[in-house]
Structures are given as structure tokens and as C-alpha cells.
Amino acid sequence: MANNKEELLKQLADAVVDMDEEKAVELAQIIVAEGIDAYEAIEKGLSAGMEVAGRLFEEEEYFIPELLMCSDAMYAGLGVLKPHLKAKEGAAEEKVKVVIGVIEGDTHDIGKNLVKILLETSGYEIIDLGRDISPQKFIDAAKEQDAKIIAISTLMTTTMDGLAEVIRLLRQQDIREQFKVMVGGAPVSQAFADKIGADSYAVNAATAVRLARQLTDGVA
């Protein structure tokens, strides 16, 4: 049974890495039927698979289509497992919340969506505001949700200043220290992030996860 369980979780992770949506669903159903803990299956199967996919992306083995296909398989498996999650007593740890979105005036959201997927599978709770989001809306959502991280992206130079505006508004409202601000997107650089006073700059989606962990170290 123990062997079988480890084997099933491994296969579930592989199904995610192999972009095999049907297989992920089929394995998730077997896992449920076998009475394996759904939480464990999500963590050691689906999330583990996405972590490998993220690594392959960083190593330029995988690209955007592959990551999208992996996340489709992951979400399909999640759909099967989620109804079987038992509410954990006491042990239930509060997830760190991240407010994420594409800044006002910009609708390029592939990068944002990838960051969201990878953060979600790394145990963060994501509040996805979508695209074309005003600076104040980021702040309102972060306050309302008691988020620790505000993650903002843009692909265009015309909208870059919106990123700075979020930080300006946080300072103006005297709440800059309450949140960590992460920025990313093609025209954004470490130098720009430093200039506007962001806490970190993620060059790609996989890096964003590592940086989020650093930013919330001790909090998560």
C-alpha cells in the first residue's frame, strides 16, 4: 500500500510534467478511490509536478505552451482532488496571500498568469485582480485581503510608471512597510525596480516563486 501510494503520487507528478491532462484526472480518481489523503496528493503529486515544470522552464527545456499544458493537467487533477480535502484541524496553516495583477493600461497577462500558477502551486493564496488594474485597486485589495505581497507586472513602457505609482501611493498612505512589492515584465529591470523602490524584481515566473519565498521567509 505504501509503495503503491508513493508510486501513484509519483505518477501524478509525472502526468503534470508530461502535460497529460487525462492521465492526471485518471490518477487523481484512483488516488481518491484508494483513500489516499487528497492534501498529500496535491502537495506530493500535483505541486511537485508543477515544481519540476517550473524548473524545466528555467532551464529552457520548457516554454510557455508547455507550462500552460502542465498547468491544465494540474488544474484538472485538482478538480478531482479538491472536493476530498479534509478540513485540517489546528494544523491548518494560514496561507500567505499575494495580490497579483497587470497594471492599468496593459492587458498582456500571460506572464502574470504563469506567476499566479506557480505561486499557487507553491502554497500561496492568490488574489488575481486580472489585467488593466489601477494602482489604488492593488492597494485596496491588499489591505482588504491582508495580503503580504503585491505582485505587479507590465509588458509595456507606457505603463511602467503605474508600478512606481503603487509604491508612491503606499508611501503616501504610510503603509509601505505592510507589504512586499514584487515587479516584473519585459521592460522592467532590477535597476528600474531599485529606482522605484520595489522589494524585488522577478526576471521570470520561476524566479518569482523563489523571490516570494525570500520575501516572506519567516512569515510563510
Added chain:
Amino acid sequence: MAILSLRDEMTPKERLEAVLNGRPYDRVPCGVVIHNQAGKVAGIPHWECYFSSEKTAQTQIAAHNILGAEAVAAGPGLPGIAEAVGSIVYYPKEENSPYIMEVAVKQPADLDQLKIPNPWLDGRLPIHLGALQILVDRLGDFVPVTSNVAGPFTTAANIRGTEDFLRELYRNPEFAHRLLQFSLESTIAYVKEVAKLGAKVSIADPTASPTLISPKQFREFAFPYLRELVAMIRQLTGSAPSLHICGNTTKIWQDMVATGAGILSLDDTIDLAAAKKAVGEEVTLFGNVKPTATMYLGTPKDVRQDAKECLAKGYDNPKGYILSLGCGLPMGAPVENIQALFQAAREFGRYPLRLSNFS
């Protein structure tokens, strides 16, 4: 005082032709195309240009006459062909770029309903053609007039929605190829009219960037259609187009050259010296001053420095070099920075070219 002695001896058109054909020229050309800043100079907000051939042409004429642009352009750019077949583009009335609001193909079956556009009727294609007509008439004898089109891969993504299209590459490759073929044919329909007007064509295919798709998928889904588009453009206009792909394209340079493109326009993440070594015997290189760090956020001094670094790497490219940007000019880049770039081409790029000019 020094500036007075920097007179050009060739028209931009003569210069470009000389560079592309390996003949002597007075100085390195500067290939930056200016839209928004030229509109400001001409008193025309960029959003008024989208629906007026005359205003588009006036803006481009101001770009040349007032700002010194050495090439003028009008065209469908990235969303235009997709727009002409049914995708809906939103035009912000502020300093921001238009974007696709709704795609034409929401379900794969929708593709069967689409028709190859009539360039004199559909979308804003007639506006671009009208602007090109004016530009060819007014400036065509001495300034290159170019129409910029998206590569078929980018157009397909703009017809289907980028994420969904990227999924189709795996889920339904047969459909992806059909959509790509449709995108190609739609683009060719437009290019045919551009050629009749006597304008040239340039291609940008940002969605086919190695930042998004693997070199393997580039070869399967982007390359064959680019090659065919380039062949048609060569045949129709008599000139090999330039090809721009964003991001780090190092792994697909050979493929970009194999499309038959005459000029590779390279992102500022690329080392021009490495590109020169790899493909400089086969194509003219174009680039790659940093659009954001230098042109948008930098000063004229930064522009001069960046231009010198590019010139030092590119000036001796066997197939020629054109000083330009690594991607499009940001709308908010200050006019002084643009002028500094043209000035740098005149000051440092003069014949005879020597490394000591730029160091």
C-alpha cells in the same frame, strides 16, 4: 560648430540601398521609426492617426522633416491583420498602445467563417494603404517608405488569443497549421497592395519569440509561414524584408536567416558582436540601442554611449549595419533622446568607419 560639418551626402533612400547592396555610403543609417513623438511635433495625437490616412502621413512627414527620421512607415503592425479578419482592437485616447479586446476565433470552428480580408475594405487596412500612397508620393523618391506587418504566428495568436493558440500547438496542431495558413494568406493579400503602391515591407513576429516558444516549435509553426511570407515579399516588392523577433533569439538566428529576410532586427538582450560572427556574412544587422533603459529612461548622454557601443560592434558587419533600437520606440521617450540618436549616427557613424570613431 562640429555639427555643421556633419552634412549628409546621400538621401536616406540612397544610403539604405548602398548599405544593403554592399556599396560605399556616407555614414551608418539610423533606422528608428517615430510615431508618437512625431505626432506631438505635428500637433496630432496618436489616436487620431489610427483612423486617418492623412494624419498618419502628416505625422510621418513631420518625423522626417522635423525630427530627421530616415524611414517612414504606416501599416497594420501587430494587431492589424487580425483586426481586418474580425478581432476587435481597443484604441486608448491617451499615451498608450492599442490592444486586442476580443479575438475573432473564440472556438476553433469559428475559423471556417473567416474570409481573407479585402485590403481596400476591411479593418483599417485601407487607412494604412492610403497613408502609404501619400508617403510614397511625397517622400518616396528619397526616403524609404515601409509597411510593417506581423508574422503569421503573431497574427494567428491575435486571431485566436495567445494563450489558447499556444495550447493549440499541442492540443490541435492541425488546427494551428490551418490558422497559420489563413494568417499567412491574409497577410499576403495586404502585402500585394503595398507592393503595388511601391512601398517596402518589414515583419515583426514577437509571439514567435524564444521567450515564449521553443526553437523546435518555432521551426514547426513559425518558420515555414515566415519563409513563405518573406518569399512573397521579395517577389512582390523586389526587396528582402527585415525581420524582428523579440527576446533572446540566439538559438533561432540561423532559422531567421533561412527565412530569406535581408535584415535581422535584434532585441537589446542580444550581443551584436555575437550576431555579427554567427550570421553577419548573410544578413544586415539592425539594432539594438535599449528602448527602455536608454531611450525612455536615459539621457542624451546615455543615448550617445549606447549608440557608440552598438556601432563598435556592428560597423564592420560584412553584410552591413543599421543603427537602431532593440525594439519599438517607447511612446514616452523624450525627443532629445531621439535627436541624440540621429546625431550619433552622423557624428560617429561617418565613412570611413574605424573603431576609434566610437571609443
